Amino acid sequence: MLLVTCPYCGARPEIEFHCGGEAHIARPETPAALDDADWASYLYTRANPKGVHAERWRHVHGCGRWFNALRNTVSDRFIATYKMGEPRPDLSPSQPTPAGGQ
Template sequence: MLLIDCPYCGKRPEVEFHCGGEAHIARPETPTAVGDADWGSFLYYRTNPKGVQAERWLHGHGCGRWFNALRDTVSDAFVATYEMGKPRPDRDAATASTPSNA
């Protein structure tokens, strides 16, 4: 089970959260002005990267807030969490420290 650093509550167990998929996909201001293909992309197409991706998370059984998180889809490491509306932090998986047995 993951420990997720809610920007409002601090580290809390994953069972309190709900993942809402890829972040920073803004709903178009005027949907009716968007063409079929672009609207299809908005609805259904996601990048699904191997590595760090920005995701929406809801602390539903906690403070009730949605926030964004950078999570490494390979290691499950949370690189950063940040409030909705804030820009994506300029960080990558390398910042997550891993001790070694060397």
């Protein structure tokens, strides 16, 4: 079973979590100013990378909180988890794997 590290509760089985899609997508400041194409792009256009991807996750059957995670979409391995509002961890080769990684 895959373990996911909740930044609030620690490592838990994957069945306790729900993915909420891509992380770090800012809501438009003035939604009424967007035309239909721009609004559709904001709502539906997402990156679908092969490799490391930032996602939002919710610990549904635990603390209920949202957090962000860096996950490799090829191996399904969680590299790091971090609280909402925190910056995305730097994963440069000179840096060790961030806390919360598996």
